[in-house]
Amino acid sequence: MTNPLFSFRLTHLLVIALTLLPTSQAQAQWQTISEHVEFLQQPTKLRFYDSNQTLIKGDHCALMFDASGNFSAVEATIEHLKQTLNIPLCYLVASHFHDDHLLGMAVLQHYYPNAKLITHDQLAAEYPRFQQAFNDKLDSYEQSIELSFQRLAEQPKDKQSAWRDKLELAKTRLLRWRAYSLQPPEITVSDTLTLDLGNYPITINAYQAHTDADLMLYAEQNTILVGGDIVDYLPYPGHGNLSKWRELLSQLNHSTSAQIILPGHGAKLSNNELKQPLAFLTAIQQHVTANPEQDLTQLQQSFDQRFAKQYITDEISQKAYVMFLQAGLKRAKQSK
Numbered sequence: 001m002t003n004p005l006f007s008f009r010l011t012h013l014l015v016i017a018l019t020l021l022p023t024s025q026a027q028a029q030w031q032t033i034s035e036h037v038e039f040l041q042q043p044t045k046l047r048f049y050d051s052n053q054t055l056i057k058g059d060h061c062a063l064m065f066d067a068s069g070n071f072s073a074v075e076a077t078i079e080h081l082k083q084t085l086n087i088p089l090c091y092l093v094a095s096h097f098h099d100d101h102l103l104g105m106a107v108l109q110h111y112y113p114n115a116k117l118i119t120h121d122q123l124a125a126e127y128p129r130f131q132q133a134f135n136d137k138l139d140s141y142e143q144s145i146e147l148s149f150q151r152l153a154e155q156p157k158d159k160q161s162a163w164r165d166k167l168e169l170a171k172t173r174l175l176r177w178r179a180y181s182l183q184p185p186e187i188t189v190s191d192t193l194t195l196d197l198g199n200y201p202i203t204i205n206a207y208q209a210h211t212d213a214d215l216m217l218y219a220e221q222n223t224i225l226v227g228g229d230i231v232d233y234l235p236y237p238g239h240g241n242l243s244k245w246r247e248l249l250s251q252l253n254h255s256t257s258a259q260i261i262l263p264g265h266g267a268k269l270s271n272n273e274l275k276q277p278l279a280f281l282t283a284i285q286q287h288v289t290a291n292p293e294q295d296l297t298q299l300q301q302s303f304d305q306r307f308a309k310q311y312i313t314d315e316i317s318q319k320a321y322v323m324f325l326q327a328g329l330k331r332a333k334q335s336k
């Protein structure tokens with residue numbers, strides 16, 4: 001299978017720009033959710049392109065939920081862990097297969113070889129293709145670096161040496177990352193898994209929603225839900241099981257237990273705010289069902305404008321909204 005998110009996730013240029021940025025500029029901020037839960041939210045500019053991460057700490061073990069698709073950012077996270085964690089990192093959880101949640105696990109696994117990777121059972125079955133995706137991503141970095149070297153001469157003379165230094169640094173990083181590889185999961189979940197992080201129990205459940213193999217994690221007597229892309233405010237529906245996803249969001253929306261919801265992209269939410277992604281996914285499915293004669297372009301044009309008004313707040317959300325809607329309509333039409 002190709003890597004369908006690549007075209008809209010990080011473009012080559014953005015990838016190289018991120019790789020070259022000093023980490024302080026590209027870095028996300030850690031937020032304290034509770035004594036045991038830290039949330040790393042991506043900066044606004046990257047909110048649709050790279051994932052949030054959650055660190056959960058019990059008395060004896062820590063767990064990292066998801067990894068950034070930007071390997072420099074994963075290395076910055078590792079720095080944070082080395083400086084602040086006084087317990088071992090025992091578990092890594094990949095919420096689903098998309099690049100910006102899974103591929104950075106290779107970097108974490110290199111620095112924490114004893115941490116056990118947890119994935120959905122079905123994701124584990126397809127694991128070799130993700131190692132290929134990791135290699136493909138490094139190949140695209142390499143091409144971007146080569147291209148940038150070739151274009152160096154087009155840069156203003158006084159900027160060339162600074163650019164050359166940045167590109168050399170990018171090359172060094174690339175060489176380092178080439179030595180890493182994605183190690184297969186040691187624990188898989190097909191239904192539900194309970195773990196004790198040391199006087200701190202958590203539950204990981206398997207779903208079919210945003211993809212066919214999603215995981216969500218519940219902590220603090222189910223009051224905190226680490227939901228990955230299932231609970232994104234503007235969800236990417238291109239690989240979703242839209243009917244099951246809507247059912248799940250509806251349950252979560254009506255649930256009184258989860259008070260704090262940590263999504264894969266964007267800021268933390270309340271369960272009441274899940275009305276928005278639920279309404280968006282419902283509108284997509286209903287629009288496709290109601291207009292079987294329309295092609296994708298027509299469906300997109302005739303789609304309820306209310307959502308564009310709600311979702312589009314800047315240039316980045318404009319781009320993401322158009323792409324996500326298109327992917328959702330296509331998915332809903334295919335699933336008919």
Ligand SMILES: [Zn+2]
Nearest residue numbers: 098210229236
């Ligand atoms: Zn995703």
